[in-house]
Amino acid sequence: MSLFLCLFSLALYSAGSLAAPSPSQNIILRDLAVPRFFGAAANTTFLFHDVNYTKVIETQFSIFTPENEMKWESIEPEPNGFDFTAADEIVRFAESVNAKVRGHNFMWGNQLPPWVNDTLSATELDRALKNHITTIMDHYRGKLYSWDVINEMISDNTPNETFKDNIWTQKFGEEAMPKALTYARAVDSQPKLYINDYSIEGINSKSDALYSVVSSFLADGVPVDAIGFQCHFTLGQIPDTLQENLQRFADLGLDVAITELDINLMGPSNATALEQQAKDYWTVVNACVQTKRCVSTSVWGVSDDHSWIPNGSVLPWNAEKQPKPAFYAIADAFEGKPEP
Ligand SMILES: *[C@@H]1O[C@H](CO)[C@@H](O)[C@H](O)[C@H]1NC(C)=O
Ligand SMILES: *[C@@H]1O[C@H](CO)[C@@H](O)[C@H](O)[C@H]1NC(C)=O
Ligand SMILES: *[C@@H]1O[C@H](CO)[C@@H](O)[C@H](O)[C@H]1NC(C)=O
Ligand SMILES: *[C@@H]1O[C@H](CO)[C@@H](O)[C@H](O)[C@H]1NC(C)=O
């Protein structure tokens, strides 16, 4: 708002001709987050189709991740048959509100189209992977802030097994992740290359496994710039070691980011649960704020009615797109204020 408009509305306001603004109207989380980004997973099913969703999404965020639109089954449903329509819509929208985009994702065991299956030889799969990454990164050259090159590739059975059993590890073994990262860097040196995963938020066996994988990548010159910590949490269960864990990856010389934050009440909503949820959001955002190399915090969705977790009341806005206690707690954390 210009100074003139500002003074003008102030004058109107004191003259009693405008209703008092609701407290949330003045809180813009993307502004409070500076120098970090505050982000959301954007979903074209709702973008421009749910007016109240659109209002929140176009004012509050400075970085977006397409929820599904860049996943392999959506963007390359047929061999070398690309469909950029929905993904482009999000990229154009982000540009229109001066926000960044996190590309999501290249190498993942899920949401693959039927033609990417184990009848492909390792050579054919390798060719498909390289073509996938090269075509998409070429298409978005100069437009994307980062790519989740790797998504959810660390096993849930560490330390006995390091990598998840999926088509990529079946065909390429431990060369799977380096392949994807190397192809990505070869196309475009600008976007930050991420390894994104879940259950790696605290210091535990799985994050230890990732830590040792990433350390060996860095020693071997495999290109990786950053780690994404998904942070799909359950109410009251934020790991105590979150900040310490972010810091140990940052100390490797990497950026870190909270990429898919939501906090599941695991039951119907009530005032007590919403207060705890606010504390939990504060704890996570504060861990990012306290970590110099933490570049962004993104929530996975915007409002409770459009979450991948139905009935979980997991997000900072309710189904009516009104801010919940969690919204104010995020603001407090970005402003360096204590836990609510
Ligand atoms: C948008 O919000 C307004 C005001 O809260 C409400 O009256 C309206 O029904 C909402 N529209 C939709 C499509 O949810
Ligand atoms: C498996 O992949 C091959 C090669 O892309 C394809 O021809 C075949 O139709 C796929 N099988 C299924 C069941 O989709
Ligand atoms: C790892 O292997 C050991 C020995 O086979 C077994 O006792 C343990 O349960 C396994 N741990 C996991 C997490 O699978
Ligand atoms: C409040 O909601 C939470 C989450 O659904 C639930 O575990 C808890 O029992 C509820 N408390 C009350 C007092 O209803």
Ligand SMILES: *[C@@H]1O[C@H](CO)[C@@H](O)[C@H](O)[C@H]1NC(C)=O
């Ligand atoms: C949008 O979100 C809904 C609900 O989670 C999901 O079913 C749908 O696939 C999403 N659409 C896109 C394009 O991501």
Ligand SMILES: *[C@@H]1O[C@H](CO)[C@@H](O)[C@H](O)[C@H]1NC(C)=O
């Ligand atoms: C859970 O969510 C679904 C889909 O959003 C909705 O149809 C259903 O009524 C909800 N159930 C409860 C118990 O709130």
